[in-house]
Amino acid sequence: MESKLLTIKAGLASKHTIAFSADCEISYVGRAETTLGRGERLVIVKQDGTVLVHQPDGNHPVNYMKAGTECTLEFSSPSWILRCAHIADGDEMLITMFNIHFAETVKLNDGQKVQLTGNERDMSDMIYANPSLIEPGLSPVSKEEQTKYGFIDVLCYDKDNALVIVECKRFKADLSAVTQLRRYVEKIKESKGIDKVRGIVAAPSITENAKLMLKDWGFSFVSIEPPKFRERLRKEQSRLSDF
Amino acid sequence: MESKLLTIKAGLASKHTIAFSADCEISYVGRAETTLGRGERLVIVKQDGTVLVHQPDGNHPVNYMKAGTECTLEFSSPSWILRCAHIADGDEMLITMFNIHFAETVKLNDGQKVQLTGNERDMSDMIYANPSLIEPGLSPVSKEEQTKYGFIDVLCYDKDNALVIVECKRFKADLSAVTQLRRYVEKIKESKGIDKVRGIVAAPSITENAKLMLKDWGFSFVSIEPPKFRERLRKEQSRLSDF
DNA sequence: GGGGAGAGATGCCGC
DNA sequence: GCGGCATTTCTCCCC
Numbered sequence: 001m002e003s004k005l006l007t008i009k010a011g012l013a014s015k016h017t018i019a020f021s022a023d024c025e026i027s028y029v030g031r032a033e034t035t036l037g038r039g040e041r042l043v044i045v046k047q048d049g050t051v052l053v054h055q056p057d058g059n060h061p062v063n064y065m066k067a068g069t070e071c072t073l074e075f076s077s078p079s080w081i082l083r084c085a086h087i088a089d090g091d092e093m094l095i096t097m098f099n100i101h102f103a104e105t106v107k108l109n110d111g112q113k114v115q116l117t118g119n120e121r122d123m124s125d126m127i128y129a130n131p132s133l134i135e136p137g138l139s140p141v142s143k144e145e146q147t148k149y150g151f152i153d154v155l156c157y158d159k160d161n162a163l164v165i166v167e168c169k170r171f172k173a174d175l176s177a178v179t180q181l182r183r184y185v186e187k188i189k190e191s192k193g194i195d196k197v198r199g200i201v202a203a204p205s206i207t208e209n210a211k212l213m214l215k216d217w218g219f220s221f222v223s224i225e226p227p228k229f230r231e232r233l234r235k236e237q238s239r240l241s242d243f
Numbered sequence: 244m245e246s247k248l249l250t251i252k253a254g255l256a257s258k259h260t261i262a263f264s265a266d267c268e269i270s271y272v273g274r275a276e277t278t279l280g281r282g283e284r285l286v287i288v289k290q291d292g293t294v295l296v297h298q299p300d301g302n303h304p305v306n307y308m309k310a311g312t313e314c315t316l317e318f319s320s321p322s323w324i325l326r327c328a329h330i331a332d333g334d335e336m337l338i339t340m341f342n343i344h345f346a347e348t349v350k351l352n353d354g355q356k357v358q359l360t361g362n363e364r365d366m367s368d369m370i371y372a373n374p375s376l377i378e379p380g381l382s383p384v385s386k387e388e389q390t391k392y393g394f395i396d397v398l399c400y401d402k403d404n405a406l407v408i409v410e411c412k413r414f415k416a417d418l419s420a421v422t423q424l425r426r427y428v429e430k431i432k433e434s435k436g437i438d439k440v441r442g443i444v445a446a447p448s449i450t451e452n453a454k455l456m457l458k459d460w461g462f463s464f465v466s467i468e469p470p471k472f473r474e475r476l477r478k479e480q481s482r483l484s485d486f
Numbered sequence: 487g488g489g490g491a492g493a494g495a496t497g498c499c500g501c
Numbered sequence: 502g503c504g505g506c507a508t509t510t511c512t513c514c515c516c
Contacts, residue, residue, distance in 0.1 A: 017264070017285060017299055019262045019264075019285060019347070021260070021262075021347075021349045021351060026357075028509075030509060031361070031413075031509040032359055032360065032361035032362055032471075032508095032509045033359070033360050033361050033471060033509090034357050034358060034359045034360075034509075035357070035358045036355055036356075036357045036358070037355040038355065039351075039352065039353030039354060039355040040349075040351040040352050040353050041351065041353060042260060042262060042287065042349075042351065044285065044287075044297065046297070046299055046300060046301070047299045047300060048299070048300040048301070050300065050301060050302055052297075052302075054287065054289070054295075055351070055353050055355075056260055056289055056290045056291070056351035056352075056353055057289060057290060057291040057293065057310065058289070058291070058293060058310065058496095058497095059293055059295075059307065059309060059310070059495095059496065059497085060496065060497080060508095060510095062357050063357070063509090064302065064509080065509095066302060066509095066511095067300065067301065067302070089509095091509080101349045102347045102349060104262070104264075104345045104347060106264045106283075106285075106344045106345060108264060108282075108283040108284065108285065108298070108299035109282065109283050109299075110282030110283050110284060110298050110299055111282065112279055112280040112281065112282040112298075113279075114269075114277050114278070114279045114305050114306070115277060115278045115279070116275055116276070116277045116494080117275065117276050117277075118274070118275035118276050118494080119275060119492080119493080119494085120491095120492060120493085121492090144514095146490085146514085146515055146516075150418070150490070150491080151490065151491060151492095151514090151515090170492090170493090170494095172503090172504095174504075174505070174506095175393070175426065175504090175505070175506095176419065176422075176423075176505085176506090179419075179422040179423075179425075179426060180419075180422075180491085182422075183418065183422060207503080207504060207505085208503095208504090209391070209392075209504075209505085210504095228275075228276060271494075273494060274494040274495095275493095275494045276494085277494075301511095301512095302511065302512090303493095303495095303511065303512080306494090307494085309494095309496090334494080359509080361509085362507075362508080362509085363506095363507060363508090364507085387499095389499085389500055389501080389505085393505065393506080394499095394500090394505060394506060394507095413507090413508090413509095415488090415489090417489075417490070417491095418489090418490070418491095419490090419491090423506090450488080450489060450490085451488090451489085452489075452490085453489095
């Protein structure tokens with residue numbers, strides 16, 4: 001245990017990334033309050049002061065502290081405590097350690113940012129570029145427009161020159177998608193002083209209740225898949241290679 | 244590098260928790276698609292097949308795979324690849340490794356669950372137990388009631404026997420809190436065939452736009468803090484100790 | 487910094 | 502499993 005404590009201490013002093021596993025108890029007081037009884041967990045202290053505590057299962061850390069947290073090792077007989085305090089937020093987490101299985105520190109260098117495709121913005125871009133995916137005769141007006149009343153995904157005119165607001169969802173649209181759309185339609189009607197504004201939810205599918213609420217409000221649903229650029233590219237390439 | 248690869252291989256075979264840091268590139272294809280250029284990261288493989296990739300900064304993993312992921316080590320000259328595949332979800336993540344700084348495995352035993360107080364449910368419980376926190380003369384009807392139209396936090400009658408729907412938020416209430424409340428009020432009016440249903444948002448604060456929308460709909464806002472049991476206990480104890 | 491909305495959201499509970 | 506919603510949500514973007 002002693003040598004591993006020294007490793008952690010050195011890692012904290014040099015602001016390296018630290019990973020260790022410990023038999024421990026945890027308490028947290030901050031935005032909420034949590035306690036976690038004794039068990040074995042993996043703890044990570046990052047170079048920016050982020051602290052993560054992971055149980056052996058599950059996606060999420062069971063406890064965490066945000067960047068800027070100050071960690072100190074204290075001896076409180078008979079065990080050692082890692083005190084993690086975020087002064088500005090008034091958050092504190094205490095890890096009371098009974099045993100440490102391993103402890104490693106490393107200075108990580110990483111200037112890369114993740115590149116992502118296939119999110120909702122890609123979807124609204126796709127619809128803006130080709131509104132006939134929604135219905136024939138649509139002409140695009142704007143996309144991702146920040147209004148005082150909210151963020152409208154795609155705005156179009158239909159073949160009869162009526163304003164159409166399109167709300168995109170990458171997955172199944174729910175009640176909140178409809179209430180969101182409803183808010184935009186109402187506010188646009190009010191601000192432009194026009195009576196006829198159509199609302200469309202564009203998503204791969206929609207929940208039954210959301211569909212009912214859409215009908216109630218005279219809106220409509222269009223089933224449309226979110227784009228996957230690389231996958232599409234791959235398919236196109238394989239199609240080309242058939243010839 | 245060789246010995247660390249063996250450590251990882253052994254950890255995968257025995258389904259232990261694995262932690263290692265590596266100079267690597269990452270690609271992911273699944274619900275979306277991501278790429279991440281070469282850099283140094285911390286990788287965790289959990290006992291349930293969860294995989295997390297952490298950059299040296301920030302709260303969230305830059306890439307992750309859910310429980311049930313199968314990981315295999317493959318050599319693809321000149322580097323080793325950790326292939327992480329979640330068959331059921333059709334997700335795949337590839338970690339191409341150029342160097343490994345350390346690798347550790349450990350079998351973690353942890354049957355504990357985190358105990359949390361101060362969440363929204365505690366807040367609605369508090370209001371239900373003491374509705375006068377909202378206004379005098381309120382009598383509670385139900386809490387956390389699941390209706391077809393949504394989940395109503397607290398339902399009361401006021402001193403004039405009018406139905407009151409209370410929507411709680413632990414932090415600043417926003418537009419979606421108001422639209423949520425509005426949905427409940429409309430649906431309760433409709434289903435009970437009554438005209439007078441009041442709506443109240445209970446939260447520590449509220450955004451300006453949300454306040455405007457509340458007014459538009461004849462709802463009201465009550466400023467109320469979420470409970471913090473331990474903090475309250477501590478204060479009560481310190482008050483007792485004054486005597 | 488506040489406000490609004492998405493997230494490869496995840497997790498929880500109820501039907 | 503779906504549905505609705507909270508999360509110690511976090512993160513991003515825009516005003």
